[in-house]
Amino acid sequence: MQTTRPHYKFWPRRLPHAITPPATSLWDNLAVSARRYPDKPALIFFGRQTSYRELCEGTERLAAYLHSIGVRKGDRVILLMQNCPQLVLAHFAILRANAVVVPINPMNLADELQHYIQDSEARTAIVSAELAAELAKASNGLAPAQRLQHLLVTHYTDAFDADITGPDAPPAAWAGWLTAQHPLPALEGGSVHGWAQALACSAAPPALEVGPDDLAVLPYTSGTTGMPKGCMHPHRTLMHNAVAGSFWGTSTPENITLAVVPMFHITGMVSMMHSSIYSSATLVVMPRWERDLAGRLISRWRVTSWTNIPTMVIDLLASPNFAQYDLSSLLYIGGGGAAMPQAVAQRLLDQYGLRYSEGYGLTETAAPSHSNPPDHPKQQCLGIPFMSTDARIVDPESLQELPVGESGEIIVHGPQVFSGYWKQPEATERAFIEFEGKRFFRTGDLGRMDEDGYFFITDRLKRMINASGFKVWPAEVELLMFRHPAIAEACVIAARDSYRGETVKAVVVLRQEYRGKVSAEDIIAWCREHMAAYKVPRIVEFVDALPKSGSGKVMWRLLQEKERQAS
Structure with missing residues (x-):
């Protein structure tokens, strides 16, 4: 039985070990920021700024439109696009309509997309124009009772000026998908709607009826068998990590965040988008990775916070134009998904005084269950159990806790852990164990804990x-x-x-x-x-x-x- 928490020696002194998150919906975070900072930029996208007032009012108009086409409390709505202002607006509009966001990787093709439509039983989808035909193809190939009924389509140029030049301009190579005007696809048995039409809705949105325990997001994760499973996250699980992530990264309303990690993914969605909106920070949005655009945007907008995957940092440092970029504004840099090479982490420390803070989490844990303290990170390390979180190392067979240094399965208990798998009670039961009177999630990852309470990955139980x-x-x-x-x-x-x-x-x-x-x-x-x-x-x-x-x-x-x- 674990009686001490050795990692508390390295805990940021300014922070409590656990927090009490707001007992409100995730949309309320945007509404509060818009009341406090109506004219402050919430989003910057290829030079065009969207204020908090504009973003919040847009979510209410889109929520009203969704309600007008039949979206009701608890309905699942697919969200399929690269990072852009429309993704943020649509995400919060779905929540404002009392519905559930089903975020999907835009790299998926029709054969894969059919599963998300069928399994989530979504009847409405919001999609970017270059992906709309693929989603319509997926829907049209299903039985009539399973198809989408509404497809709301936006072009990226709905949110920026295609003829922009200068440091904010997108790479010329992106013109084919970023600025091209795609014809609206045919949706068999359903209706296709334009973005401008939806945003022009003048009706009042429905009453906000959702709270902490209502389902908010249904992101999908794959596993060792079968097709991807939906992870049921109510408002409270994402709220905890959004607030905790804001505190952990010392976020303030003056933060400028480079939003390049995909926001369909749990890390980009929670640790970047929701944390920034809660903090009233500004998101400088990149639809996908391109090292020289990232270098220009960090320099141009004086970016203070950058959540990423290590390959992005490696790629930026290797740019022949790297000497032209000014990274001196960065106060926080960190991420996960893969180990940061020690030599690269050391270069960041030596050249910029930046300690790269790695973290660890899963779709089931709303992003971080572990994170390195920004003041005391260890390299190539998962970090320590996150705020309000208990994590242990147990023998995968006996489920007995193992001593310091021994490798076993990482299990997690905390307010960010999901409710279970959508329509899969047996898989949900297998994913949890009762340990010391608490419900712990089995991550399927093998790790060890050192004498300081820091966790390290050693292998995988899951085939991945x-x-x-x-x-x-x-x-x-x-x-x-x-x-x-x-x-x-x-x-x-x-x-x-x-x-x-x-x-x-x-x-x-x-x-x-x-x-x-x-x-x-x-x-x-x-x-x-x-x-x-x-x-x-x-x-x-x-x-x-x-x-x-x-x-x-x-x-x-x-x-x-x-x-x-x-x-």
Whole structure:
């Protein structure tokens, strides 16, 4: 039994160990910031500023429009787009309409998107124009009773001037998807709506009826088997980490945050977007990563806070234009998803006096369950249990707590832990254990705790590939690959990659009639058409048979170990 908390020695002295979050909805955070700072920029997007008043009023108009087309309390609404002001506005408008945000990775293709429509039972979606045709294709391929009924489409140029020049201008290479005008798709059995039409709604929004215990967001996470599962997060779980994250990062209304981590992802959504809105800070929004644009924006807007994944920092430091950028305004830099190389962390410290603060969390824990204290971070470390959080290391079989230094499964208890998996009570039951009278979530990650109470990752119980911070779940990729007519069997494993850390490798058995007729390049090309780019195998190896256990299960660990030895 753990009787002491050694990490409290390194706890920021200015902060309590636990907090009492506001007993309100997440939308109330925006409403409060808009009342306090109506003219302050909430968002900056390619030079165009959106004030807190404009953002808040826009959410009320869009909420009224959603209500007018039938969205009611508890309804799920899909949100599919890259980072942009419309994503932030739509996210808060869905909450203001008493509904539930279903954020989806914009890299997903129609075959994958169908699952999110079906499983969430969403009937309305808000989507950026370059992705609208793919989402409509997914919906049109479903049975009529499962299809979307409403598709609300926005162009990125609804939020900025396409002819902008200077340091705020987007890269020329982005013109094809960022500024192009895409025709509205046909939605079978449903209606397609334009952004301007929705934002012009003059009706009053419905009464705000949701509170801390109502479902707010349904982000999806994959796992060791089957398709992605929805994680049920009520307002209170995200509220805790939004507020705690604001305190932890010493956020004030004067903070300028570079918003480049995807906001469909739990880290970007909670630790960046919700924390900033709660703090009345300003978000400088990037729709996707581009190192020289990031360098210009940090310099131009005097960015103070940057949450990222380590590959972004590595990429920026490697830019031939790096000497032109001024990073002196940065007060906080940190992130997670992958380990920060020690040499890069040391360069940040030596050159800028910045201590890179790594953190750890899952979709199920609303982003951080652990974080490094900004004043006392350890390199390549998950950090210490976050505010209000209890975390332990237990033996995965006996579930007994292990002593300092021993490797076991990380389990987490705290107010940010999700309620359970959407429509999957058995999976929910498996994900939790009772420990010392409290309900702990089993992360499936193996780690150890040092004598100071800092946690370190050692391995995974879950079968997962971490490619530049993108989590790839082999079972999901395999299910998609089995749709290829030439594939009899496939086993997906991790291969080492000098830039991504890990990359996706598929070991494939072809059907007899296709052997010698289908190449690895053919398989890879097919995968690009049917799954998100980060899931696509970069390597395909053909074998005559996969190793199997006596019960007929594919022995993926054997293939994984063979790959490790070879690399």
